[in-house]
Amino acid sequence: MDHHTPLRPRHRLVTHEVSNQPTELFDFNAFATDAPLVEALAREGGDWGAGRCDAYGRIAGGELLRLGFAANEHPPRLVSFDRFGGRIDEVDFHPAYHRCMALAREHELHSLTWTQERPGAQVVRSALCYLHNQYEAGTACPTTMTHAAVPVLRHAPALAPAWLPGVLSSEYDPDCRPPGEKRGLSIGMGMTEKQGGSDVRANTTRAVATGDDRHHLTGHKWFFSAPMSDAFIVLAQEDDEGLSCFLLPRWRSDGQRNAINVMQLKDKLGDRANASSEVEFVDAEAHRIGVPGRGVATIIEMVGQTRLDCMLGSAGLMRAALVQAIHHSRARHVFGAALVDQPLQQRVLADLALESEAAIALAMRMARAFEGGDEHEQQLARLATPIGKYWICRSAPAFVNEAQECLGGAGYVETGLMPRLFRQSPLNSIWEGAGNVQCLDMLRALARSPASRDALLAELDAARGLNRHFDTHCDRLARSFDDAAALPAAARAMAEDAAKALQAAILLRADADWVGALFCDTRLAGPGSRAYGVADCGDRAADLIARAF
Template sequence: MAASTHTVTNQAPPLVGYDVFAADRALVEAVDRHLAPELLDEVREELSALGRTAGSAQAQKWGVLADQNPPELHTHDRYGNRIDEVEFHPSWHRLLGKGVSAGLTAAWNRPGGHLRRAAGFVVWSQVEAGHGCPLSMTHAAVPALRTDPALAAEWEPRLTSTMYDPQLRPAARKPGVLFGMGMTEKQGGSDVRANTTVARPLAEDGTYELTGHKWFCSAPMSDGFLVLAQAPDGLTCFLLPRVLEDGARNVFRVQRLKNKLGNRSNASAEVEFDGTWARRVGHEGRGVRTIIEMVAATRLDCVLGATALMRQAVAQAVHHCTHREAFGSKLIDKPLMRNVLADLALESEAATALAMRLAAAYDDGGEQERAFLRLAVPAAKYWVTKRCTPVVTEALECLGGNGYVEDSGMPRLLRESPLNSIWEGAGNVQALDMLRALQREPAALDAYLREVGQARGADHRLDGAIKNLLTELADLDGIEGRARRLVERFALVLQGALLVRYAPAEVADAFCASRLGGDWGTAFGTLPHSLDLATVVERARPMA
């Protein structure tokens, strides 16, 4: 009797044992589109190998265990000595080690490095998002260090290594290192010029001792950190090693780990410096300018992280609805559910197209592309990261009550979803940054308009949106109060232009009709019923 009452039917099988990369049509097409043809076979195999690992039961278990077993801070050893060590679950090390070995910190010196790394970051982040933070910081530290050729020559080979070594020991004796970052303080937050940490010059040229604190220090177990402090000539960037060359621990007091909403596998700390040894990076008083390239790279990673979360949420929702029946047929065949899934799929594909376009611009590195990134990065950081939470929430609802249960994995995605909008400058910071670029760097607007102009004439709704955007730019009255509306339009027009140029007609038509044509409700699932939504949904279905 018990066996018959507990027979399991009409449940979707786990989404496991598949290639996360190859199952994502939008991502595969973006890689094919932007990568040099001679690299395609190599990179496709590289990404599929990572995708197969990401889709494996073992890797998915690592993600669950890393989230369920957050890091622990040990301030002192058994004898009372200050050690300030953070202990991680073995699954964290497996995830982070795989990310390093897959080249997710090694973009800067490989052909097509940024694109292949961005695609890999989207694939691997779908397993577990928290360990992406040290991968991102380590990757992003390179351009900041390049402002000092001597420092770059010493540290860049370590940062771009594909060898993972979690031991705390001098960086010179390690096959590879990780970096963190400490910018914000209690009193200032994003206003880093209000920082009070003091840097006092030492006898050796370029060396200082720091006294102060950081309210948010990312990845405190790292081998080195880029931090901001007030030197005699103003706010300056410094490289702070965790362990000194003689093997002694630098003064790096981890006061506590943040108890965060999500991102629980990753340690974010409050730290204090008291005579802490550091080396100057760049010139005194030029700290923001020195570290801004690192910030720009981590902002792109916020876009990639949000893209990964959205893709995994949509994949889970479409997979569930493909297998689940209700009222006589599969959920995916119900017109209203199909509308919801198609709407979610559009958001995910638009994010993917935009994220990969930005990565390709980094690979190009030309003047035109650098100018394009100056507006496109803050616009994408603002919009894509803000779309993440509503997408994940709606995708969770597609699973009904099953989606609200931790075992589904959807709550973990939901807790993670607001993070990328907040880190590396929240929404207002991105909007104001874009305004500064518009006012001070006319080449940036020119590059943006050249980019979207390549799609002009292909869709009347996109043409109208470009015209309306130019009208808004012509009216500078009260521009700061309208900044969020403006940055949203910049992002949507750019996404629309990319989809019109590159996506299947069904996808571009649905995006332009809803996001640009105004025929869209306030909730997902309000696309015009006349569109070919079945094709849009099928394109988003993961082929497990």
């Protein structure tokens, strides 16, 4: 792509000619134009999937980008009753939503981790999800949950044969029918209740055994994601056992609709193409998964997988916002020069590009850790998942807002992409445990799994000696792990320091190691600033912007 995007062809109106405006940014390859992603894919062992990513990159920057506008302009609608008065609790979606879902399904964003039995499968799938999230994040939610449900279903050998083939199918089937009549199945999730929130052990939904390997659930869920799914992984209190995990199908075994009453769809700030709901269960039929009373332990792998997707989702939103900012700045001329060449704007864009690259570098490194190749990878994933989820998702809103400002008033108008990105940007920091929950999980991992600390420090030690600011930062981080008196009040500072250390370690050892050096100089040398554009990337600022897009 040329350094400067051509100016929009002039259009004559009654009063003036339209000029000095960027062209619409459509029909570009979102993978091939993303050097940090291309390199991360290869670095983390997913280079065999570059062709898949290239194909989806063309879709993401073309059809998906267009579909995303329509899917968000026409949000889902709850249809509680059919025309004869029968309760159906179905969700009506715009065709653009269904097409986005079909594209994700066809390209195995929901299943590649489990269907490709080779190293790098999780990495390739993560790259695809990162691309999808940039231009339609709402459909990423049900895709994520279907993907994350597979390890949980494998804990239920009596259920898995009936469900896994449909869950792993590459066909998208949105019809509301019993699972045996469908070509593809999706899985949702319901953990949160009004009185407990993140404290799921306070759940009050009750499960009563029926004597035939089934249970009846009565209660509610305050946030019940993707209510159009074919089944849901939920938690409920089982008498004399405690909190257990259940598979709750949309249809009962007798072929009738299950008693999952959708009370309302949430009117959300972002994620508007997707349906989230409040529901009540009235003796709804369900099947226990895993050991009675061990519901949290059973569902925890699903939670981990969705937290990885939160990192990828936020990194994707940051990337999409950065692309819009660079595209606009290349086309717009002010004070006699392209905006991208104005020193202050260039510094802002370079700072954003550096932050974006660090975000996807950490997310993709975590994708490789999730493959669990050895004890080091497993322990690193245990500790670095809440760290990465906290920091990347925390960073997204301020990042997107800064990129939005690069467009001036145009970044605030709903006909463009930026407002949707901004509304979406806080979601992932809230979903699957907000910031404090992630920090407490980090402390819990340090306390319960000392080997996870060793794994994280070993990961950092591999980059020791490459940058003096990095070495000093790592020394300080190691000391903070020992300062138990300061915890948990200092957990956020520790999580931020750990995330930046991991990002620096990855970038310092990457092929473009000069990016890692800039990251250390601007993020680890002194207190820094919360404002983008304060850090000075020097004569490499233009290189960072060109590398970004």
